[in-house]
Structure formats: structure tokens, C-alpha cells
Amino acid sequence: MEALATASVRPPGPPNAGFLLGVLPRFRKDPAGYLLSVAQTYGDLAYMRLGPQHAYVVSHPDWIRDILVTQQSNFTKSRMLERAKVLLGDGLLTSEGDFHTRQRRLVQPAFHRDRLTRYAADMVACAERASASWTPGLERDVHLEMTRLTLAIVGRTLFSADVSSEADEIGRAMTQIFSLFDTLLMPFSDWIQKLPIPPVRRFEKARDKLDQIVYGLIAQRRASGEDTGDLLSMLLLAQDEDDRAGMTDKQVRDEALTLLIAGHETTANALTWTWYLLSQNPEAEARLHAEIDGVLGGSSPAFDDVQRLPYTSGVFAEALRLYPPAWAIGRRAREDYSIGNYTIPAKSILLMSPWVVQRDPRWWPEPERFNPDRWHPDEAAKRPKFAYFPFGGGARVCIGERFAWSEGVLVLATIAQRWKMRLVPGHPVETRAVITLRPKHGMKMTLASR
Ligand code: HEM
Numbered sequence: 001m002e003a004l005a006t007a008s009v010r011p012p013g014p015p016n017a018g019f020l021l022g023v024l025p026r027f028r029k030d031p032a033g034y035l036l037s038v039a040q041t042y043g044d045l046a047y048m049r050l051g052p053q054h055a056y057v058v059s060h061p062d063w064i065r066d067i068l069v070t071q072q073s074n075f076t077k078s079r080m081l082e083r084a085k086v087l088l089g090d091g092l093l094t095s096e097g098d099f100h101t102r103q104r105r106l107v108q109p110a111f112h113r114d115r116l117t118r119y120a121a122d123m124v125a126c127a128e129r130a131s132a133s134w135t136p137g138l139e140r141d142v143h144l145e146m147t148r149l150t151l152a153i154v155g156r157t158l159f160s161a162d163v164s165s166e167a168d169e170i171g172r173a174m175t176q177i178f179s180l181f182d183t184l185l186m187p188f189s190d191w192i193q194k195l196p197i198p199p200v201r202r203f204e205k206a207r208d209k210l211d212q213i214v215y216g217l218i219a220q221r222r223a224s225g226e227d228t229g230d231l232l233s234m235l236l237l238a239q240d241e242d243d244r245a246g247m248t249d250k251q252v253r254d255e256a257l258t259l260l261i262a263g264h265e266t267t268a269n270a271l272t273w274t275w276y277l278l279s280q281n282p283e284a285e286a287r288l289h290a291e292i293d294g295v296l297g298g299s300s301p302a303f304d305d306v307q308r309l310p311y312t313s314g315v316f317a318e319a320l321r322l323y324p325p326a327w328a329i330g331r332r333a334r335e336d337y338s339i340g341n342y343t344i345p346a347k348s349i350l351l352m353s354p355w356v357v358q359r360d361p362r363w364w365p366e367p368e369r370f371n372p373d374r375w376h377p378d379e380a381a382k383r384p385k386f387a388y389f390p391f392g393g394g395a396r397v398c399i400g401e402r403f404a405w406s407e408g409v410l411v412l413a414t415i416a417q418r419w420k421m422r423l424v425p426g427h428p429v430e431t432r433a434v435i436t437l438r439p440k441h442g443m444k445m446t447l448a449s450r
Contacts, residue, residue, distance in 0.1 A: 011056070011342050013047035014038055022049025032327045032355040032433040039356045045339055055349040056339075059360070061386035063339055064352045067331055068386070068393035074337055077396070078330030078349050084435070087177060087207055089250065091258025092399060104399065106238050107255060110158065110231040111399055116406055119157040120303035123407050126152045127414035128300065136449045139424055141442040146271040150264040153407060158231040158259055159217050176206035214256050218249060232256060259400075266325040267404050269436050271411060272443050273323035274316060275421045276429065277370045279445065284372055285420065288315055289450065292413050301413040306406050309413055314372030316408040320390040322370060324354035325436045329392050354390050355437070363387035421445040 016022045027034045027050060035057055038046045044060035058064060067075060076096055085094050092103055109115070130149040134140070217232065227233045235252045247255075278285045291311040306313070329352045337344045344350065359367040363383045364374070373379065391398035398404070423429070424444040432440035 009342070010047040011045045012042040013057075014042070016049055020051070022051055022053075024051050030431075030433070032353065032431060032437065035328065035351065035353045036356045036359065039353075039360075045342060050349070053349050054345065054347075055351055056344055057351050057353070057356070058339065059353070059356050061357060061363070061384035064357065064386040064389065065384075065393065067350055067352065068329070068389070068396070071337070072394040072396075074334055075331035075350070076334060078332050078351075088258050088261065089254035091254040093258050093262055101395075103255065104395075106234065107231065107259075107399060110234060111403055113402075116402060117303045119153075119403065120301075120306075120406055120410055122156045123153050123410045124300050124302070124414050126156060127411045131415050131419060134419065134447050136447060138447045139444060140447060142275050142421060142445045143268065143272045143439050143443045146275075147264065147268040149411065150268040150271070150407070151260075153267075153411075154260055154263040157403075158263065159256065160228040160230045160232070173206040173209040176202050177210075210257060210260075211253065214253050214260065215249065217256065218252055231259065262398075263400050263403070265436050267407055269323070269325040269438055270316070270320055270404070270408060272439055273437075274319035274408070274412065275445065276423065276439070276443055277319050277322065278315065278416075279421055279423050281370045284315060284370060287311055287372075288412070288416055289420075292416055296413065296417065298417070301410050303406060303410075305413065306409045309409055310375070311372055312409050312412055312416075313405070314375035316405070316412060317375045317388075318370055318372045321354075321358045321364070321374075321388060322368075323431070323437055324358060324390040326390065326392065326398075327355040327433045327437045328353040329389075352389075354388070355433075357386070358388055358390075360387065416450075418450060420448050420450055422448060 014023050014026075017025050023034075027048075038048060038057050039059040042057075044058070044063065046057045046059075048055050048057065058067065077094070088094050090099065092100065092107060095103060126149060130145065130152070218236070221228075221232050221236060227237065232252075235247060235255055238247060278288065288311060291309055295305060295308050301309075331350045331352075333344055333346050333348050333350065335346045337346075337348075358364065361367050364387070386393065391401040391404070422445060424446055427444040428441050429443070430440040432438045
């Protein structure tokens, strides 16, 4: 009887703003900040209603580990990501079940260590090229610069393609897409995307533009018949080898677009926030410069240098802690699921936020302080594993995690050898949590040579 009584009780949580909307209006204003205030007020498990959906904010590392790893078969991805199918189709990010497992097996070899070693040279070359035209005193939107750079990197490494000529077009299309995408990801949005209203039209036009670029890359490769050993070749070869269960152009497009988007937007944001944090923390910046100069002695970095640059890695890790590009990870319970004394009913949404947990003073003393020394192995060993999960965990862990680490460290080392960046006075710095955590107003910085 006792168990039944507790089972029907919900954990504490914020009151609804309106009967239909639940807490949606407040959540939408500043989603990451709102989740933080909910966790700070109501604890490790809080209930709130997002429109018609019952959502639980889970903020204890052990419970997060259970959901993402040990009990992962109890969950699917949340509907928020299912809605991303309007853009990404059935790529790795949005697919489920056996289809996902098969696609993941197919794509995984593109991220093996020997491949990453080769990609490293491209990452450094792209960073050198991106900064070649910079002059001291120049003002730049560093977010735009980093977006162009990471797009060039993912294009070159995974598709052996020079997408820099299309980079601006892709960037514009992405901005258009993101401006409506947050609406499309919200509850009640299913019908919005069927309306012939201008924002939906703009979204469709931008998506068509991206399709044109990606189908163009596929067609070029088919025409050349070349096996360049990159991801695109692998996807196309898998299709050729098995003409019954092979991939259609549409499936290749879905995986390619997924990697193009998942592989550049996240890293661009991470690097932008890193430059910002360095500009605000001159002591850390000086230590970064000292390490890079000492290890590289003026030469270009290579893959093996990544592990010789522990402070640089700590800088990147700390930026991912304070500004995790994937600021929330969602799952949906297949069946009723127990957390502590509570039963989470089937179909509920569970939200786990790196933005929230990575600011929890239980695991991160002085959480708002940018302190790369936290990443000394002795310090890191004291924390529960899922006190830090910018790349998620379990079967759906980011496939590009190691790619992103080497990209982050190599781009930082390449650019910081010659440049430092200063925030333009008065430039507002705010976050905008859509799918990723972007700087709301871009990041206007002045370039200074070292
Ligand atoms: C700092 C950079 C990055 C961050 C913070 C990041 C974060 C994440 C997170 C949190 C997930 C899991 C989402 C979930 O469980 O619901 C994920 C999945 C994924 N990421 Fe990343 N990512 C980054 C870079 C990359 C790169 C460079 C690539 C590819 C080149 C990539 C490709 C993917 C793909 C394809 C998935 C879906 C994996 C699957 O479900 O099988 N990501 N990423």
C-alpha cells in the first residue's frame, strides 16, 4: 500500500504558468537558465509540464548514468529530436533501434584512431588557412569565423570536399533553419510546419539549399567513382555492395547532412566560448601560450601533440563544462521507470542538462570560475563520471567525441600560437539555447598578434 501511495506522487517542481502551456513560456525565454533554476530550487529530480508533455529534470550524476548507460534500453530519444527529422531525416542523430545500430556500425570506421591521425593534418591546415588573412586590430565575429572553420574541417575530413566556397551559403541556410527550428522543436509544432507561412517557407528553402549542396557532393563522388577512403566513400560503397539493403541516395544524404551539421555547429560553439573565456582569464591564457610555445616551439601541431598539450586540453574541457554545446539531452521512457522513491510514468520526457550538472557545486567548487586545473587527472578522478557529460553517454554517445577533442585542441594550438582575441568593449554576451548553445549576439572580438 505504501509503495502504491508513493508511486502516484510526483516529485516537486515549478507551478504552471497556464493550464495548457505548463511552464513553457518561462522555459522558452531562457531554457538552460530555467532548468538550472528548477534544479537549484527543487533538487535532483523535478517535475514540470511543458505544454502537453510531462517532463522530469534529472540532475544527479548516478541517475543520469543509469538513464544513458546502464538502463538505456528503457528509453528512446525524446520527441524533440524526432522533430529534427524534418531536417535530418533518418540519420544517426534521429534514428532508433536496429536501423540506428546498423548505421552506427557503418559510420563508426570513419572515426577510428588511424583516420583521426589523418584528419589532424586537415584540421591544422584549415585553421592556418582561416587565420592567414587576419591582421592585428581587425574586428571579427569570432562565432562566424569558427563556424566557417569547423564547416571547412568537417567538409574536408569527412567528405574530402572543399566546402569553403559554399560555407557562407551553408551558414546562411543554417541561420534560417535555426530561426524556425526552435519553434519546430516545441510542443504543438506539428501543425505549424504544415502552414504555408513565411517562416516555414524560409525554412524549407534553406533546407532545399542544404540538400542541393549535399546531393551535389554525392553526385560528384558517384561520377568520379573514386574511393577516397572518407566517410562518403564508405556510405556509397556500402550501398554498392548490397543492392537490396543498401543505402539510397536519401539515406546517404541523411547521414551526410547529420554529420555536416552535428560535426560543425557544436565544435564552432565550443571554440567560440573558449576564445571568450580565454579573453576573460588572462592568467589561464598566459599558461596556455606558455604550454603551446614550449611543446611546439613554433611548428604546426600534429595529432600526437594533442596528448602533449594537457593544459590546452583542460582549457577546452573547461569551456565544454561552462558552455556545453549540447546543453540538454532528452530521453522518453518506454515504460514506467523508478528514480529514488518516484515512479516516472511511461512516455514521460527525462531532461538531463550538462549546463545544470556541470555547474553543481557538489562536484565543481566555485562552479562559475574558469579553472583548467580542474582537469588535472587527480582532481578529475574525485568526481562522479556523469558530473561531466558534454558528449552524452551509452549507445548514443557522440560518435564524433574524439574527433571533437582533437579538433578543439589542434585549432586552439594552431591559432593561439600567433593570435589572441579581445572582446569588443560593450559587446553583449548572452547564451541562446536552441539545439546548441550559441552566443545570442555573435562574439565580436578584436584580433591581436602575440
Ligand atoms: C564539442 C563538440 C561536440 C559536442 C559537445 C557533441 C555532443 C553530442 C551529444 C551530447 C550527443 C548525444 C545526444 C544524445 O544522446 O541525445 C551527440 C551525438 C552525436 N554527435 Fe556529437 N558533439 C560534438 C561534436 C561532434 C562531431 C565533431 C561530430 C561528427 C563529426 C558529431 C556527430 C554526432 C553524431 C552523428 C551523433 C549521434 C550519435 C548517435 O546517436 O549514434 N558530434 N553529440
